[in-house]
Amino acid sequence: MADVDLIKSRLTAHPDFPKKGIVFLDIFPILREPSVFEALISHLEQHINSHTIALSPTKKVDVIVGLDARGFLLGPILALRLGAAFVPVRKAGKLPGQCIQASYEKEYGTDSFEMQADAIKPGQTVVVVDDLIATGGSAKAAGELVEKLGGKTLEYIFIIELLFLKASSKLNAPVYSIVQSED
Amino acid sequence: MADVDLIKSRLTAHPDFPKKGIVFLDIFPILREPSVFEALISHLEQHINSHTIALSPTKKVDVIVGLDARGFLLGPILALRLGAAFVPVRKVGKLPGQCIQASYEKEYGTDSFEMQADAIKPGQTVVVVDDLIATGGSAKAAGELVEKLGGKTLEYIFIIELLFLKASSKLDAPVYSIVQSED
Numbered sequence: 001m002a003d004v005d006l007i008k009s010r011l012t013a014h015p016d017f018p019k020k021g022i023v024f025l026d027i028f029p030i031l032r033e034p035s036v037f038e039a040l041i042s043h044l045e046q047h048i049n050s051h052t053i054a055l056s057p058t059k060k061v062d063v064i065v066g067l068d069a070r071g072f073l074l075g076p077i078l079a080l081r082l083g084a085a086f087v088p089v090r091k092a093g094k095l096p097g098q099c100i101q102a103s104y105e106k107e108y109g110t111d112s113f114e115m116q117a118d119a120i121k122p123g124q125t126v127v128v129v130d131d132l133i134a135t136g137g138s139a140k141a142a143g144e145l146v147e148k149l150g151g152k153t154l155e156y157i158f159i160i161e162l163l164f165l166k167a168s169s170k171l172n173a174p175v176y177s178i179v180q181s182e183d
Numbered sequence: 184m185a186d187v188d189l190i191k192s193r194l195t196a197h198p199d200f201p202k203k204g205i206v207f208l209d210i211f212p213i214l215r216e217p218s219v220f221e222a223l224i225s226h227l228e229q230h231i232n233s234h235t236i237a238l239s240p241t242k243k244v245d246v247i248v249g250l251d252a253r254g255f256l257l258g259p260i261l262a263l264r265l266g267a268a269f270v271p272v273r274k275v276g277k278l279p280g281q282c283i284q285a286s287y288e289k290e291y292g293t294d295s296f297e298m299q300a301d302a303i304k305p306g307q308t309v310v311v312v313d314d315l316i317a318t319g320g321s322a323k324a325a326g327e328l329v330e331k332l333g334g335k336t337l338e339y340i341f342i343i344e345l346l347f348l349k350a351s352s353k354l355d356a357p358v359y360s361i362v363q364s365e366d
Contacts, residue, residue, distance in 0.1 A: 028302070069251050076257075076259075077259060079217065084217065087214075
C-alpha cells in the first residue's frame with residue numbers, strides 16, 4: 001500500500017539509541033512533512049472507521065487514550081476527527097486530581113502509570129494509541145487503567161510493532177500496527 | 184468572547200499541586216470534549232491566520248515547535264491545519280540523532296532542552312506552543328534552539344499565561360495567550 005510505504009520511508013532508524021543493542025525508530029521526520037503526517041493520521045482514522053468501530057457494541061469509539069509522550073502526538077488529533085474524548089496516561093505524579101494507578105515492568109524494577117479517575121465512564125468504548133509497542137508492558141498498564149474505570153478497550157493502535165517481542169499475546173484486545181519489525 | 188469563556192470554563196484548578204502554594208490549571212478536561220477542544224484549536228488557528236502570519240516576511244508559518252509533553256497535545260494538530268512542520272523540544276536524551284541544546288533555570292540548578300539539529304532550516308518561520316507559560320524559562324530555551332538553527336520565531340502561543348511572572352519580557356518575540364492569570 002502506497003501510504004504505508006510513504007510512512008515507512010520517513011521512519012528513521014538510529015542504532016544504539018538510547019543504548020547499545022537497541023535500534024530506535026524515530027517518527028518525528030513524519031511530523032515534519034504535513035502531507036506525510038496527514039497520510040499517517042488518515043490511515044489510522046480509516047482503519048478505525050472501517051474496522052475498529054465494528055468491534056464496538058455502540059458502533060463508535062468514545063475515548064482515545066494516549067500514552068505520554070509520543071501518544072500525545074497522535075491521540076488528540078484522532079480523537080477530534082472521530083468526535084471522541086482524548087484521555088492521557090502519564091507517569092505517576094504528573095496528573096492532577098484523583099488518579100488511579102497501574103504498575104508495569106521496567107528493565108529493573110517496576111513503575112506506575114496514572115489516569116485521572118473521572119476521565120472514563122463505565123461502558124465507554126476505548127482505543128489506546130502510542131507510537132510504538134515493544135514488550136507491551138506500557139500498553140497492558142494502560143488497558144488495566146481503562147478496565148478499572150469500567151471502560152471497554154476495543155483495540156491497541158501503534159505506528160510500529162516489534163513483533164519479536166510478542167506483546168499482543170499479553171493484551172486484552174487486538175493490536176493494529178502500520179509497520180512491523182521482525183528484529 | 185464566547186469561545187474564550189467556553190475554554191476557560193473547562194480549565195480545572197487544583198490547589199497545592201504538584202506542591203503546596205501552586206495552583207495547577209488542568210487543560211485535560213478540554214480534551215475530553217471534542218467540541219471544546221475544537222473551539223480551542225480553531226481559536227489558535229484563527230489567531231495565527233489573522234495575526235501571526237502578518238509578522239512573517241513570507242506571510243506563512245513554516246514550523247510549529249511544541250514543548251514536551253503538553254505542547255505535543257496542541258502542536259501537531261495546529262501544524263497539520265497550517266500545512267506546517269511539527270518539531271519537538273524535549274529534555275536531554277530523549278531525541279535520537281544529532282541534537283542541539285539550550286539550558287534553562289529550574290527551581291534548584293539548571294537543566295537542558297534539545298532539538299534535533301536537522302529539524303529547522305535557516306530562514307524558516309516558527310511559532311512555539313505550549314499549554315502554559317509561567318516564568319518563561321522553558322519558552323526562552325526553546326527560542327534559543329530555534330535561533331541556533333537559524334529559524335525566526337514569530338510568536339510564543341499558550342493557552343494560559345501567568346502574568347504576574349512577567350515571562351514575556353524575557354522572550355525574543357511576542358506572547359499570545361487565551362487565558363491570563365493575575366495570581
